[in-house]
Amino acid sequence: MHTLSLVLMAMAASTSSPTSSAWEKVFDATSYGWVGVVKATGRESWIAGGPWGVATANGAGATVESTNGHGVLGLFVESANSVYAFGEGELIWHLDGKKWTEEHTGALPPRNKRRPYAEHMLYLSYYDGTEPQGPLVALGLSLVLVKQPDGAWAPPPSTDKNRLLELGQLGPKISRPARCDTAGWHWFGRNRGALYCHDRRMFVVDMDRLTPKGKLPSNCYDGLNSIVEAKGELYASCHAQTLWKTEGETWRRIDPPKDKGLKEIPSISVADGCLFVGGNKSVWRRCDQ
Numbered sequence: 001m002h003t004l005s006l007v008l009m010a011m012a013a014s015t016s017s018p019t020s021s022a023w024e025k026v027f028d029a030t031s032y033g034w035v036g037v038v039k040a041t042g043r044e045s046w047i048a049g050g051p052w053g054v055a056t057a058n059g060a061g062a063t064v065e066s067t068n069g070h071g072v073l074g075l076f077v078e079s080a081n082s083v084y085a086f087g088e089g090e091l092i093w094h095l096d097g098k099k100w101t102e103e104h105t106g107a108l109p110p111r112n113k114r115r116p117y118a119e120h121m122l123y124l125s126y127y128d129g130t131e132p133q134g135p136l137v138a139l140g141l142s143l144v145l146v147k148q149p150d151g152a153w154a155p156p157p158s159t160d161k162n163r164l165l166e167l168g169q170l171g172p173k174i175s176r177p178a179r180c181d182t183a184g185w186h187w188f189g190r191n192r193g194a195l196y197c198h199d200r201r202m203f204v205v206d207m208d209r210l211t212p213k214g215k216l217p218s219n220c221y222d223g224l225n226s227i228v229e230a231k232g233e234l235y236a237s238c239h240a241q242t243l244w245k246t247e248g249e250t251w252r253r254i255d256p257p258k259d260k261g262l263k264e265i266p267s268i269s270v271a272d273g274c275l276f277v278g279g280n281k282s283v284w285r286r287c288d289q
Helices: 158-170
Strands: 003-008 024-028 037-040 046-050 053-058 061-066 072-079 082-087 091-095 100-104 124-127 136-139 144-147 182-189 192-197 201-206 209-215 224-230 233-238 242-247 250-254 267-271 274-279 282-287
Touching (some): 024 053, 037 072, 037 274, 046 072, 046 082, 046 282, 072 124, 082 124, 124 158, 136 158, 144 158, 182 224, 192 224, 209 250
Antiparallel strands (some): 003 061, 037 046, 053 061, 082 091, 124 136, 136 144, 182 192, 192 201, 201 209, 233 242, 242 250, 267 274, 274 282
16 A cells, blocks of 8 residues: 655644643645545544545654545544445545555546535444344445445345445444434444434433433534544534533533634544544644543
8 A cells, every 4th residue: 555655743742741731733634635534543542534535643752545536435443443434436445553555445536526425435334233243334325335244344234234234324222212213323343323303302321221321412412523532521523613521411611622623523532631633734632641
């Protein structure tokens, strides 16, 4: 795979300490394009993706790699040494902690036929929890691929596709909270995720155990861009460049990075007490612990 460049020096030279509460820009993708997704596994270890490819950072800097026209739409962190990138043209790349390997791609359609993405895009992943060691599933709006025991990715049997689509988009079948008309679901791990109702009540779901997390802020109900969990609390990015964090069942605002171009925040991540924000052409970090 082609390495474009080493674009960052170690953050030790930054004017902001990693333990401060100030936002610091840790990646500038101006030379590449829009940052659509970010996932962190540590204060100095994070991955960002966009139409241009993936940027992989560690304590020594960041390496940018092209995904050859297959825009990156989603990242799935299985562990610190196992991360998947998903995207256009059935893109599936895997990072083993040291290097990226292409596990699967399909043909990209002509540029004038790329939208809608439904037939060729992948943007999220989850474990099929209907079995104790259910396989990893990659999902798009209509495309489903399942990782096979030999490491290959293949479409499921037609009789199973709709079940996997519904499971990925709506979550596992659990006993729903009283008077909850499900509005959305976000995966956090095997049989674990966030469920919210049309009345904006939010719950963390772990198997059949429900932990109430108050009411989703009103501007998040129709504009929830990203939501993650850390130490039992939820962090969300929502419509109009807003950031939120729960304290028990109370949602509190977090001041976003001061960037005129950051009109929306498509992706956030939390690791080691640091909140990461991906959007516009940058990745930002704020560490409160």
